[in-house]
Amino acid sequence: MTAPTETLRQTPLHALHLELGGKMVPFAGYEMPVQYPAGILKEHLHTRAKAGLFDVSHMGQAFLAGADPARALEWLTPADIIGLKEGAQRYGLLLNDEGGIKDDFMTTRLAGEAALYLVVNAGTKETDFAYISEKLAGKAELTPRPDRALLALQGPLAADVLERHSPGISKLSFMRATRATVAGAPAIVSRTGYTGEDGYEISIDAKDAETVARALLGHAEVLPIGLGARDSLRLEAGLCLYGHDIDETTNPAEANLVWAIGKRRKMDKDFLAGERIMDAVFNGPARKRVGILPNGRAPAREGAEIVADGRVIGRITSGGFGPSLNAPVAMGYVETAFATDGTKLDLMVRGNAIPAVVAPMPFVPHNYRRAV
Amino acid sequence: MSEVRYTDQHEWIRLDGDIATIGITKFAAEQLGDVVYVELPASGKKVTAGGEAAVVESVKAASEVYAPVGGEVAGANEALAGDPSKVNADPEGEGWFFKLKLADTEEFSKRTDQAAYAEFLKGL
Numbered sequence: 001m002t003a004p005t006e007t008l009r010q011t012p013l014h015a016l017h018l019e020l021g022g023k024m025v026p027f028a029g030y031e032m033p034v035q036y037p038a039g040i041l042k043e044h045l046h047t048r049a050k051a052g053l054f055d056v057s058h059m060g061q062a063f064l065a066g067a068d069p070a071r072a073l074e075w076l077t078p079a080d081i082i083g084l085k086e087g088a089q090r091y092g093l094l095l096n097d098e099g100g101i102k103d104d105f106m107t108t109r110l111a112g113e114a115a116l117y118l119v120v121n122a123g124t125k126e127t128d129f130a131y132i133s134e135k136l137a138g139k140a141e142l143t144p145r146p147d148r149a150l151l152a153l154q155g156p157l158a159a160d161v162l163e164r165h166s167p168g169i170s171k172l173s174f175m176r177a178t179r180a181t182v183a184g185a186p187a188i189v190s191r192t193g194y195t196g197e198d199g200y201e202i203s204i205d206a207k208d209a210e211t212v213a214r215a216l217l218g219h220a221e222v223l224p225i226g227l228g229a230r231d232s233l234r235l236e237a238g239l240c241l242y243g244h245d246i247d248e249t250t251n252p253a254e255a256n257l258v259w260a261i262g263k264r265r266k267m268d269k270d271f272l273a274g275e276r277i278m279d280a281v282f283n284g285p286a287r288k289r290v291g292i293l294p295n296g297r298a299p300a301r302e303g304a305e306i307v308a309d310g311r312v313i314g315r316i317t318s319g320g321f322g323p324s325l326n327a328p329v330a331m332g333y334v335e336t337a338f339a340t341d342g343t344k345l346d347l348m349v350r351g352n353a354i355p356a357v358v359a360p361m362p363f364v365p366h367n368y369r370r371a372v
Numbered sequence: 373m374s375e376v377r378y379t380d381q382h383e384w385i386r387l388d389g390d391i392a393t394i395g396i397t398k399f400a401a402e403q404l405g406d407v408v409y410v411e412l413p414a415s416g417k418k419v420t421a422g423g424e425a426a427v428v429e430s431v432k433a434a435s436e437v438y439a440p441v442g443g444e445v446a447g448a449n450e451a452l453a454g455d456p457s458k459v460n461a462d463p464e465g466e467g468w469f470f471k472l473k474l475a476d477t478e479e480f481s482k483r484t485d486q487a488a489y490a491e492f493l494k495g496l
Contacts, residue, residue: 039460040431041406228405228432297409297453299429321408321431328409350411350427 011057012149012209020217020224027227028122030058035226043229044323047195048364051155052225053216060125061148061203064132065115066140073107073116076135078252078271080262086111089177089190093252093260094120094128099273099280100248101255103128104240108177108190117177117188118142119150119201121242149209154199154233156367157221162189162200165215169200173371183215184208194230196237196366235329236322238291238361244302245289245317245331251277254285254333287314288339291361292330292347294319294354299328300347306334307346307353313338316347324364331361377483379440380492384464387480391446392472396428396437399493401463404430407456412448412470419443419472421479426469428459441479443472 008031011017017024022033033055035043046052066072070081079092089108096102103124108117120128125144133142153162159170165183172178177190185208193199204212216222231241240246246255251273258281265271269278294300299321306314319330330347338345341360346353374388382400386393401407411427419425419439426437448470452458459467474480484492 034432035405039406041408044431232431297456298411299409299434301434321429323431 009058011055012206013055013057013213016210016213017055022224022226025227028058030122032058033224033226035228036224038223040226040228040232041323043223043225044232046223047155047225047229047233048197048324049156050221050223051153051157051161051199052229053213053222054152054154054225054230055213056152056201057149057206057209058122059150060120060122060128061145061150062118062120062129063115063143063145064118064140065143069114069116069140070109072136072140074265075271076132078261078265078274078277079107080265081107081116083262083264084109087176087178089175089192091260093257094131095272096248097272099251099277101246101250101252102131102248104242104246106190106192108188110177110179110188123243147206148203149206151202151204151209151213151216152193152199153202153216153222154193154195154197156198158197158199159369161216161219161221164219174368176371183212185212187212191369194237194239195233196239196362196364197233198367198369232320232323235318235320235331236324236362236364237366238331238363240289241318251280251285253277253280254287254289256289284336286336287333288336289317289331289333290339291359291363292316292332292345292356293359293363294328294330294347294356296354297328298349298354300330300349300354300356305348306332307348308338308343313345322363329363330356334358377440377480377485378489379483381438381440383437383440385440385480385483387474387477390474390477392441392443392474392480393468394425394440394470394472395468396459396463398463401460401467404428404435406431407459410452410456410459410469412452413445415445415447417445419445437469439472440483441472441474442476443474445470446473447471
């Protein structure tokens with residue numbers, strides 16, 4: 001058991017954030033930079049145009065070992081983990097007993113290694129780790145790695161930059177991962193991220209974090225990027241923020257995350273609440289997560305009511321301003337009858353009805369480097 | 373010669389005759405970060421001191437702007453609709469929000485002057 005504490009934790013890059021002029025705010029129990037002196041708009045646009053470095057060391061990293069950790073983990077997620085090839089990474093949903101979403105996470109099978117490498121969200125990592133350990137007791141053993149830092153280098157020039165510090169890494173394709181050396185430090189590098197751009201996530205020992213971060217920031221193409229732009233980038237990319245767009249009360253069908261259920265898994269339904277989730281998939285959920293573009297410039301924020309036919313038919317779960325679109329963007333849940341692209345809705349902002357339209361996501365095209 | 377006063381909500385008020393021009397201070401603009409949208413009051417609307425008069429939105433969040441004095445709205449800075457970044461670039465000039473015709477300029481004289489506002493900022 002961990003005792004509740006009001007003290008904010010710091011990542012291994014805390015001193016560097018302060019040196020870079022980061023505006024520090026509390027986030028998921030950590031003191032994190034929401035922005036640097038460039039500001040959220042410039043940081044966002046820079047990441048889409050060049051490359052941005054994000055400290056995501058607050059996220060939870062762990063290894064899952066055992067006789068067959070992939071088979072064990074499949075009880076808690078509908079992702080195809082057994083079918084994960086060596087050197088591949090996959091997005092998964094961590095389910096609760098009711099089929100709600102406890103978290104979303106990444107699983108990697110590193111070449112030649114029996115243990116799976118997991119990355120979970122910062123705000124849920126303690127509960128996730130306790131939950132996985134308890135649910136898989138006797139079948140698999142989870143080892144959290146708070147001694148590791150995690151950096152994300154994102155943007156169209158990320159590969160050019162990282163190649164200079166890790167020769168050959170530009171050949172890694174999207175959703176693949178490998179052990180590598182980055183700026184002299186042993187690392188786990190994956191070609192992933194949460195901005196919709198090409199890029200990498202780099203897991204290193206905490207003691208190497210500052211050296212690696214400084215090496216990457218030493219290039220004119222790279223700016224440090226705070227939580228503010230991280231949020232606007234992922235929203236434009238149509239990606240869910242755990243605790244907002246998905247949580248324990250949403251199931252994969254209504255969250256529009258059926259693609260995160262493996263083909264074999266859909267048939268076998270051999271995961272928590274498998275029958276219930278697949279019923280929702282086959283019968284269609286009562287509500288659905290959709291992208292929403294408000295008219296005009298006023299952003300509709302999380303919690304704003306969505307109105308159609310003179311009644312509330314849903315609620316915004318993420319909303320803000322999309323710097324690349326130079327317009328407000330949002331996502332939220334609506335009754336399924338209103339979930340078709342092009343459906344006209346009103347968003348209630350400060351008592352005024354703002355016209356909006358259901359729109360396909362991502363709002364900004366993904367720029368991933370898939371295998372050719 | 374116009375006079376400028378401040379509030380502890382980080383608004384500034386410049387009085388010319390019985391017309392007050394209102395905006396947010398440099399400190400407020402820096403705290404907000406990049407402004408992406410400003411909602412301004414309609415001309416003719418009557419506001420009381422401390423009442424909600426405008427909304428300023430950064431990428432992250434929306435913040436209310438309260439009327440620092442009572443009066444009738446006598447115009448708003450329409451240029452902010454097309455270019456809200458003026459609030460960050462020149463908060464106490466081109467980034468002004470709205471004008472009020474004051475019923476009572478006494479209320480204005482009671483607001484904090486520049487020296488006192490500067491002291492207030494030091495204490496934050």
